[in-house]
Amino acid sequence: MSSNRNYSPLTIKLLFGSAGGRCSMCKTKIVLNATENDGVAQIGEIAHIIGSSEYGPRGDGNFPEDKLDDYENLILLCPSCHKKIDKQPNSYSPSGLHEIKSNHEKWVDEQLEVSNLEISSKELDRIIKNISSGDYESSFSFEEFEHIDVSDKIDKNDFSNQVKRFLDIGLMKTYEVKSFVTEMDKLDKNFINRLKSFFKVKYLELKEKYDDNDEIFLELWNYIKKDANSFIEEAAALSVLCYMFELCEVFEK
Ligand SMILES: [Zn+2]
Known part of the structure; x- marks a missing residue:
């Protein structure tokens, strides 16, 4: 949380696009449509798969620092799932999160295909x-x-x-x-x-x-x-x- 985050705007767009604007774990919509009283809002959080801090959840001192903010190391979550993975890091390992992310992206593609x-x-x-x-x-x-x-x-x-x-x-x-x-x-x-x-x-x-x-x-x-x-x-x-x-x-x- 303390490290400087340096996601490129393209990384963020790819992440939101590939995740279908939904939490990669619980599938909640994190891009909220405008209502009568409010504009569009987004409540998603971008979580690091290998933690951004060596001593924080899923931290790994050997992971190259310049890859921390790459698309490959990020997963889009809702605030509550983000909390969950950080509070129970042993239940959500980096490899587990990679799997969750790729299954979710496949799910999004399938939803679009079926919706076709x-x-x-x-x-x-x-x-x-x-x-x-x-x-x-x-x-x-x-x-x-x-x-x-x-x-x-x-x-x-x-x-x-x-x-x-x-x-x-x-x-x-x-x-x-x-x-x-x-x-x-x-x-x-x-x-x-x-x-x-x-x-x-x-x-x-x-x-x-x-x-x-x-x-x-x-x-x-x-x-x-x-x-x-x-x-x-x-x-x-x-x-x-x-x-x-x-x-x-x-x-x-
Ligand atoms: Zn969620």
Whole structure:
């Protein structure tokens, strides 16, 4: 607790993203949606697997100090589970915590995958209304590339394995997103272009700010899932993002 913590913003985003914004032990949501009276809040705590202090819980004087704040040595918990592992360090060894973390991340992926099956036009409508309500009149001309090789594009962007995994999950459902937006475009001629413009504006904004495509991907996903209340809505947001990844000039191609 006394040592200087030096997590990079990217590490924090990867940690929250991979944990699905939930405690890795009890699965409580630690990113709380805005209410009528309060904004979004987060109550999660980032715990060190090898303790940050040699003499504290799970401390290890031989562990390289510059690796303490790396993604690999961190686990996202709610305050009460964090207390639990620190008060009973013999029951929660570093190897046990690594296992808890990786099982939790697998669980998150599975929830998204299973939720994919339940995405309906209701979720897509809500997600897309949220993001296309702004004034994103098409100021761009878009290159259409129907025959883009998505796996090439994924390689070019140098994503981490976790983000690649999210892409794999989201890309499974882009066909449904495509039929939804195609229907919408029949009713409102500029619909698809507005959607593309939204993504392009946001993407370019984020690209100015961040060097790392993982960070841009997670920021974009967070932005469009911000009011999500369930894995189904999170999965719907992911598939919309992946459809745009497939369809247009969002990310390097
Ligand atoms: Zn917990």
